[in-house]
Amino acid sequence: MPKAQKIGVLLVNLGTPDSTATGDVRKYLREFLMDGRVIDFPFIPRWMLVNLIIAPFRAPKSAKEYRKLWTDRGSPLLFHTEDLRDKLIPKLDPDKYLVKIAMRYQSPSIEQGLNELMAEKVRKIIVLPLFPQYASATNGSVIDRVMEIARGWQIIPEISFISNFVEHPLFLQAWEELGREMMEKGDYEHFVFSYHGLPERQIRKGSVDNYCKLGSCCNKYGAKNQFCYRAQCFQTTRLVAAKLGLPEEKVTTCFQSRLGNDPWVKPYTEDVIKELAGKGIKKVLVFSPAFVADCLETTVEVGEEYKEEFEELGGEHWDLVPSLNSNDTWIECVKDLIESRS
Numbered sequence: 001m002p003k004a005q006k007i008g009v010l011l012v013n014l015g016t017p018d019s020t021a022t023g024d025v026r027k028y029l030r031e032f033l034m035d036g037r038v039i040d041f042p043f044i045p046r047w048m049l050v051n052l053i054i055a056p057f058r059a060p061k062s063a064k065e066y067r068k069l070w071t072d073r074g075s076p077l078l079f080h081t082e083d084l085r086d087k088l089i090p091k092l093d094p095d096k097y098l099v100k101i102a103m104r105y106q107s108p109s110i111e112q113g114l115n116e117l118m119a120e121k122v123r124k125i126i127v128l129p130l131f132p133q134y135a136s137a138t139n140g141s142v143i144d145r146v147m148e149i150a151r152g153w154q155i156i157p158e159i160s161f162i163s164n165f166v167e168h169p170l171f172l173q174a175w176e177e178l179g180r181e182m183m184e185k186g187d188y189e190h191f192v193f194s195y196h197g198l199p200e201r202q203i204r205k206g207s208v209d210n211y212c213k214l215g216s217c218c219n220k221y222g223a224k225n226q227f228c229y230r231a232q233c234f235q236t237t238r239l240v241a242a243k244l245g246l247p248e249e250k251v252t253t254c255f256q257s258r259l260g261n262d263p264w265v266k267p268y269t270e271d272v273i274k275e276l277a278g279k280g281i282k283k284v285l286v287f288s289p290a291f292v293a294d295c296l297e298t299t300v301e302v303g304e305e306y307k308e309e310f311e312e313l314g315g316e317h318w319d320l321v322p323s324l325n326s327n328d329t330w331i332e333c334v335k336d337l338i339e340s341r342s
């Protein structure tokens with residue numbers, strides 16, 4: 001009997017520049033923002049916006065931000081993804097699984113990861129985009145890219161895509177553990193759940209039967225809005241807050257990292273900071289559960305810039321819960337996501 005071929009697993013995160021040099025940051029921004037699922041304009045206006053405005057002006061500013069983030073191991077987004085892979089591999093049956101990581105933009109590329117899996121003649125591929133809440137700009141883009149590459153293959157094995165994992169019990173448990181650890185050390189008056197933002201237009205485009213109105217519709221999560229990014233973020237907050245026993249009035253969901261002048265999903269984290277400070281709230285614990293690894297958007301934007309804004313307005317503690325990174329319960333979650341698709 002020939003030995004059964006393995007199942008290939010591809011863990012895909014967003015991607016990060018190769019270095020903090022402005023040229024590398026520009027190259028990264030260009031690849032990222034020229035993705036029609038990220039900036040969802042027709043090609044010519046997108047090309048002009050990205051190449052004539054965003055990349056030239058944003059690259060030097062972003063490079064400066066990346067310099068605050070960079071470590072001896074490089075970009076945290078990449079090395080936390082490597083650590084996740086390295087801790088996951090010994091937990092999986094080595095005769096059954098082959099695990100690779102990839103980044104949607106820059107390196108290691110999805111093409112490289114898929115080629116390595118195909119070189120081992122895997123019988124099936126499981127793709128896990130490392131974004132808990134589905135968005136066309138992230139999970140959709142990873143799925144799109146994998147299918148684009150597979151289109152060129154003579155033999156296309158079975159491919160399984162994990163769409164989102166907001167309700168996975170171990171994902172929620174990992175956030176509960178990390179939150180509890182922080183709550184044991186500090187006495188917080190309010191809990192902010194700050195998610196990466198998205199243009200409102202992109203939510204409307206994905207709405208089933210025009211259900212999504214970008215308001216209280218997201219207070220429920222069900223069949224009509226199961227792919228709504230905003231509804232999935234609110235659902236993540238509700239589930240994590242319930243596990244931690246946080247009273248509803250002490251919890252706020254909001255959205256950060258806006259780009260451009262179009263309306264993005266609300267409320268904006270900047271506005272929530274002002275509102276909380278205005279109410280005299282001094283001690284805030286912040287979760288950022290759209291990210292599974294610390295990165296520019298958590299460490300620098302939430303952990304440094306928003307902290308500074310809150311403190312300037314009279315706040316005393318703006319403490320960020322570290323991301324899942326290579327937390328043991330998170331590794332168990334990824335293991336279960338893979339094994340349950342095998």
Ligand SMILES: C=CC1=C(C)c2cc3[nH]c(cc4nc(cc5[nH]c(cc1n2)c(C)c5CCC(=O)O)C(CCC(=O)O)=C4C)c(C)c3C=C
Pocket residue numbers: 014015016017029037038039058062075077131135137138196197198199257259290291294295296297
């Ligand atoms: C968590 C999911 C993410 C969604 C949804 C998302 C949408 C989205 N992002 C931009 C623009 C930028 N994002 C940037 C960084 C960045 N974004 C995510 C994740 C999501 N983005 C991560 C994990 C990171 C950090 C990467 C790192 O290297 O640490 C950036 C680059 C940094 C900067 O210049 O500010 C941009 C630009 C858009 C336009 C968008 C949806 C349409």
Ligand SMILES: [Fe+2]
Pocket residue numbers: 196257
């Ligand atoms: Fe982003």
Ligand SMILES: [Fe+2]
Pocket residue numbers: 203211212213214217218225228229230231
């Ligand atoms: Fe919605």
